[in-house]
Amino acid sequence: xxxxxxxxxxxxxxxxxxxDPIDPAVLSDERERFMSTIDQTGTGPGTERRTxxxxxxxxxxxxxxxxxYLTRVFGFREWRESRMEHSTxxxxxxxxxDGVVMIGRAGREHHDISSPADAGAITCMVNVYVDNVDAHYxxxxxxxARIVMPLEDMFWGDRRYEALxxxxxxxxxxxxxxxxxxxxxxx
Amino acid sequence: MERSDAEPSDAAVIAASFADPAAFATIxxxxxxxxxxxxxxxxxPDAADGLVGESFRIAFERRSSFDCSRANARPWLYxxxxxxxxxxxxxxxRRFAALARLPRPSADAPDDQVIDQVAAHELWPRVAATIAxxxxxxxxxxxxxxxxxxxxxxxxxALGIPVGTVRSRLNRARRxxxxxxxxxxxxxxxxxxxxxxxxxxxx
Numbered sequence: 001x002x003x004x005x006x007x008x009x010x011x012x013x014x015x016x017x018x019x020d021p022i023d024p025a026v027l028s029d030e031r032e033r034f035m036s037t038i039d040q041t042g043t044g045p046g047t048e049r050r051t052x053x054x055x056x057x058x059x060x061x062x063x064x065x066x067x068x069y070l071t072r073v074f075g076f077r078e079w080r081e082s083r084m085e086h087s088t089x090x091x092x093x094x095x096x097x098d099g100v101v102m103i104g105r106a107g108r109e110h111h112d113i114s115s116p117a118d119a120g121a122i123t124c125m126v127n128v129y130v131d132n133v134d135a136h137y138x139x140x141x142x143x144x145a146r147i148v149m150p151l152e153d154m155f156w157g158d159r160r161y162e163a164l165x166x167x168x169x170x171x172x173x174x175x176x177x178x179x180x181x182x183x184x185x186x187x
Numbered sequence: 188m189e190r191s192d193a194e195p196s197d198a199a200v201i202a203a204s205f206a207d208p209a210a211f212a213t214i215x216x217x218x219x220x221x222x223x224x225x226x227x228x229x230x231x232p233d234a235a236d237g238l239v240g241e242s243f244r245i246a247f248e249r250r251s252s253f254d255c256s257r258a259n260a261r262p263w264l265y266x267x268x269x270x271x272x273x274x275x276x277x278x279x280x281r282r283f284a285a286l287a288r289l290p291r292p293s294a295d296a297p298d299d300q301v302i303d304q305v306a307a308h309e310l311w312p313r314v315a316a317t318i319a320x321x322x323x324x325x326x327x328x329x330x331x332x333x334x335x336x337x338x339x340x341x342x343x344x345a346l347g348i349p350v351g352t353v354r355s356r357l358n359r360a361r362r363x364x365x366x367x368x369x370x371x372x373x374x375x376x377x378x379x380x381x382x383x384x385x386x387x388x389x390x
Contacts, residue, residue, distance in 0.1 A: 030240040
């Protein structure tokens with residue numbers, strides 16, 4: 001192939017600096033780490049990721065900081081391959097159990113969704129069931145979540161707590177009391 | 188990598204990996220070196236550390252989204268690695284800035300190679316600046332084409348965009364690069380930093 005992109009082809013970094021080959025140890029280390037994650041995944045058919053029929057989109061002044069916060073403090077898992085980065089902001093999808101929330105930048109040009117930090121009010125609470133609300137609470141509290149309702153057994157059959165995230169979105173984390181009892185019986 | 192007909196296609200290996208996840212190691216062995224070279228070219232060896240593993244972990248998790256009518260998984264893997272790179276825009280900008288300052292090649296290489304390399308070096312700082320300023324979608328398509336030797340169809344599959352969009356992105360990127368070589372003709376058009384939608388894998 002020879003055309004107007006030849007200067008770019010010749011300038012490929014490994015052609016400019018051919019004496020810098022890839023260290024084979026890098027690949028064998030990566031392979032080992034990769035295989036260890038596969039083994040944990042176990043057998044069975046791969047589950048196609050499916051966005052649930054209803055999923056909220058939350059807005060943040062700093063959506064990049066929010067992504068870091070929500071994964072670190074609340075343990076959400078990002079669909080990394082879905083992330084979209086624009087010069088005007090980032091969109092990310094966060095999964096917990098079979099639910100998904102989407103986060104993006106706040107503002108008029110972003111569907112006119114506000115961050116509570118700008119609006120001065122919370123207009124919704126996102127309710128999340130987790131596998132072990134005690135562990136979840138401990139982690140969130142240790143990582144600096146603002147706990148606004150302490151962990152407590154509620155009359156309707158949930159054990160729950162509520163927390164505000166870095167920009168004041170309100171999150172409700174719960175576990176069915178029956179599930180809590182099963183969990184405690186097993187341990 | 189050359190494979191005899193007796194060896195299963197990537198599609199067959201991926202299909203087998205649903206019952207036996209460890210089979211996916213074959214996909215790693217066939218494509219990891221290529222993907223690592225791609226990642227190092229884009230962000231440099233330090234920032235690329237760990238990205239090949241991250242790309243394969245995503246590929247493994249998303250293997251049910253692989254289109255098994257395609258025998259070769261490489262374009263799909265390039266697409267996943269490209270999305271992983273999207274988080275490392277700053278590392279890539281630093282990479283291009285560092286590449287633009289690479290020292291000239293020593294003179295003990297064969298003559299024609301030296302000439303070739305010197306020519307590349309003289310243009311390179313400006314090429315690097317232009318590439319660094321490209322909208323991400325154009326840069327992704329351009330570098331898959333010029334550095335990874337992927338065809339239009341494979342780039343379209345990798346980025347999850349129509350072939351026509353690949354063509355228009357490459358045309359726009361080439362127009363900007365042409366101005367590097369013909370600076371006297373470069374009018375007011377500056378490389379735009381406006382980014383269009385990135386291709387999303389399997390959405």
